[in-house]
Amino acid sequence: MKKTILQSGLLALALVTTFTSCSKKEEGFTINGSIPGQKEGMVYLEFVDGDKSVVKDSAKIVEGKFTFAGKVEExxxxxxxxxxxxxxxxxxxxxxxxxxxxxxxxxxxxxxSGATQDSIYSSYYKNEFKKIQNVAGPVYKLSDSLTQNGKVKLTAEQQAMMDKKWKDLQTMADDLTFKFITSHKDKVAAALVLEDRLVTYGTPEQVKEYFAILTPEIQKSYFGKKINEGIKLNEKTAVGTTAPEFSQTDINGKIVKLSDYKGKYVLVDFWASWCGPCRKENPNVVLAYKTYHDKGFDVLGVSLDDKKNLWEKAIEKDGLTWTHVSDLKGWKNEVAVLYGVKLVPTNYLIGPDGKIVAKNLREEELQSKLKEIFSKS
Known part of the structure; x- marks a missing residue:
């Protein structure tokens, strides 16, 4: 959780909007647009879902003005x-x-103006999130200064100090977000903030706790249903559950299966060549691999790259000598979708019996967990 606080879908299966001529203004929406300096041209209204968008309507600009009218179900x-x-x-x-x-x-x-639902949602980023950023900025700066951007290992005293700062920052962020969701539990803004901040960056326990706060109407909304789907997916990859089986091709085109690692502790590491935090964490994974590989530990890298040459160059440059797989579909990587991966780096430590032992072990936490496991064997 330390450094994910500030880090910012699939197309709808059914059309969620119908555009009709509205006899009464209150039955639908009207957007009165003004773009000074743009005398003519076309403007488009698009439905947005994650990184996908669908054009739902278009309008001509006349003397810098345009209008959209229609109706949304929610x-x-x-x-x-x-x-x-x-x-x-x-x-x-x-x-x-x-x-x-x-x-x-x-x-x-x-x-x-007049977009009340958007105004409530935006207020979180103008107020609560801005407060989080103002506190987080100096903490990140101090961390990078002490570690010289990850090149120097902290002393025990420095690590304890930074751990407290990260914990205090997380507590503050959780408190502000919790209060916003609670005070707007009957508004779609609460579900949007929950999806933005907790589904991606929080813990499964937090997501369930915050989701329960939402009113039944908001839970059943489009965004509420998406969050609930995420909760169910998290339960399938919770600690103690059997890791979902998968197979994918390595850099040489050979099919590799998760079950190939049964009998070992394996870290399924989701990463990408373009991911700065992943590349920063790689030396820590290399250290773990070198220290515990001969004792029964392995790593299986799953890349969210979409360009094979960049993927291969990163593997070589970072000295990642374990097996790597990818379908080169980027964020649509089928294994990442199966495991509900929303950001990278993400990892799952899977035991010899195929069950998930731990999730998202980073930095010293990875070394400590492996030391705990292999000191008993």
């Missing part, structure tokens, strides 16, 4: 962007009259 994430632009303004759309004002070269920074 508040959802949408974006508005100009034709030819990669990024648009992402916001929570609900059935109300919304004002949209943007500069043609920075539509993603548009200002909204």
């Amino acid at each position: 508040p959802m994430r949408y974006s508005i962007k100009l034709k030819g632009q990669e990024y648009g303004k992402i916001f929570v759309l609900s059935n109300e009259t919304i004002g949209f004002t943007a500069h043609k070269d920075s539509v993603y920074m548009a200002k909204l």
Whole structure:
């Protein structure tokens, strides 16, 4: 959890929005847009789900003005962007009259008025999250200074000091997020913040605890259902459960199965060549491998790369001498999806019996856990 506090889906199976002419304004939404300096052109309204988007409507810009009208079954994430632009303004759309004002070269920074659901959601990042960032910044800076960006090992005293700072920071972040979700438990904003901050960066126990706070209506919402699916997936990969079996090809095209490692302790390590924190953690995994490999410990790297040459170069450069597999589908890596991996690095320590012993062992925690296991054997 130490360094994941500040680190920021699949397409919907059914259409969640219907666009119709609305006889009464309160029955649907109206977006009145203004882009000064953009006299004409096309603007698009897109449904956003994770890193995917679907165009749901388009409108002509006339003298810098445009209008969208329609209806959503529940508040959802949408974006508005100009034709030819990669990024648009992402916001929570609900059935109300919304004002949209943007500069043609920075539509993603548009200002909204009347978007009440989006305003509640945004308030978390303007207030609670900003407070977390203000405290976290100096802690990260101190850590990088003491370790010289990971090149120097901390003394016992320095480690104890940093552990306390990370713990205090986490406690503060949890408290602020918990209070926000509690005070907005009947709003979709609470589910969105829970999905943003806890599903990816929190513990499965926290996610279940915070989800239980939400009202039944929000739990049954689109985002509530997604969170509940994540909870069920986490339960399938909880400590003590049998690790889901999988197979994937290594760098030479040979199929490797998790069951090939039965009888050993194996660290299934999800990483990627483009992941800075992964590359920073790699020397620690190398140390663990060299120390305990002859005693029955192994590592199986699962890469979320999509370019084989970069994957192979990283393996060679970082001296990762264990077996590596990937289907080169990036975040859609089938093993990562099976295990519900939302960020990298993520790892699972699996015992000789195929059951999960521990999750997300980092830095000294990995060494300590392996020392505990192999000192008994």
